[in-house]
Amino acid sequence: xxxxxxxxxxxxxxxxxxxxxxxxxxxxxxxxxxxxxxxxxxxxxxxxxxxxxxxxxxxxxxxxxxxxxxxxx
Numbered sequence: 001x002x003x004x005x006x007x008x009x010x011x012x013x014x015x016x017x018x019x020x021x022x023x024x025x026x027x028x029x030x031x032x033x034x035x036x037x038x039x040x041x042x043x044x045x046x047x048x049x050x051x052x053x054x055x056x057x058x059x060x061x062x063x064x065x066x067x068x069x070x071x072x073x
């Protein structure tokens with residue numbers, strides 16, 4: 001089964017799209033129920049969607065936290 005998932009599962013609050021793949025929560029939840037034709041059609045829209053996300057992580061990453069800890073030590 002094809003999937004656009006990049007294992008970056010975090011939703012942009014402004015657009016409602018996943019930062020990694022560009023799908024909405026509902027689309028991610030229903031992915032297994034879609035036909036191959038529906039999946040391919042949706043995947044064609046994802047590059048344009050990804051252009052609209054802010055690309056800023058909503059939460060602090062482990063790397064950022066470790067860097068902060070190192071800098072304050």
